[in-house]
Amino acid sequence: MTDLSLSDQTMAGKAAPPAEVRSLRLPTQWLGVAPFFIFAIMFLILPTLYLMLGAFQNDAGEFTFENIAALAQPSIVAAYWISLKVSLASALIGAFAGLAIAIAIVRGGLPEWIRSATLTFSGVASNFAGVPLAFAFLATLGRLGLATVLLNTVFGLNIYAHGFNILSFWGLTLTYVYFQIPLMVVIITPAIDGLKKEWGEAAATLGATQAQYWRMVVIPVIWPSFLGTVILLFANAFGAIATAYALTGSSLNIVPILLYAQIRGDVLHNAHLGYAIAFGMIVITGLANVFYIWFRTRSERWLK
Numbered sequence: 001m002t003d004l005s006l007s008d009q010t011m012a013g014k015a016a017p018p019a020e021v022r023s024l025r026l027p028t029q030w031l032g033v034a035p036f037f038i039f040a041i042m043f044l045i046l047p048t049l050y051l052m053l054g055a056f057q058n059d060a061g062e063f064t065f066e067n068i069a070a071l072a073q074p075s076i077v078a079a080y081w082i083s084l085k086v087s088l089a090s091a092l093i094g095a096f097a098g099l100a101i102a103i104a105i106v107r108g109g110l111p112e113w114i115r116s117a118t119l120t121f122s123g124v125a126s127n128f129a130g131v132p133l134a135f136a137f138l139a140t141l142g143r144l145g146l147a148t149v150l151l152n153t154v155f156g157l158n159i160y161a162h163g164f165n166i167l168s169f170w171g172l173t174l175t176y177v178y179f180q181i182p183l184m185v186v187i188i189t190p191a192i193d194g195l196k197k198e199w200g201e202a203a204a205t206l207g208a209t210q211a212q213y214w215r216m217v218v219i220p221v222i223w224p225s226f227l228g229t230v231i232l233l234f235a236n237a238f239g240a241i242a243t244a245y246a247l248t249g250s251s252l253n254i255v256p257i258l259l260y261a262q263i264r265g266d267v268l269h270n271a272h273l274g275y276a277i278a279f280g281m282i283v284i285t286g287l288a289n290v291f292y293i294w295f296r297t298r299s300e301r302w303l304k
Contacts, residue, residue, distance in 0.1 A: 098184025
């Protein structure tokens, strides 16, 4: 018995790696995510901190609250108000339209190829923005756009005579809806896929109608995902500038265009006021993302 125990101890001692070897082991598992953290620090965290510091400094580099107080100017308040309305309107329209499309392709009994084609198009269209999107809408719904001319020629309907203008609030909202709907489809489809078939069978067994099943089971389950996605669409539209600037120029005074004018413009050049405007945008989009994460966490409890 003594020989066996000594042998076991000797083998255990040989099998255990030395403490020095373990201490010299490099954390190679972090190398894969190192580019992500480097990119986030250089192009997201550091620029954000720079803007936040600049919002509380004057031209001499001294600490001041004047830039933050200047956000109460009527023109800046009006710019924030227009941006909030455009972002909320495009987010709600895109959310409800995208939800209907997602339900149709997931639970509508459509052929599988329609779902694949829709998701593929949504993935591409959700990233189609900027100057190309603005040009596409001007060529389609401008005063001499294709759709405008066809409606006037074939149906005798002049949409501009009835108050429509592509360079207005509803024109910009409609343009934003183009990429808001596909983004909603891409994000909400996994949540609808997470609805278990057993829930519908259990509801039918207990005598629930289809309307009761949707009202008491489906809607409460996907409601957090829906609200979270609406908030994400709101933040997505609130920070967009390339499409709005290429489409409307300075005719529609939204926050991103006003920010561009303050930092880069010749007439309204005030970099530190621009930093303050950017700081306000960071606060709004940051709160939106916090609520999105909170709603997303609640929805994942049901979808696991």
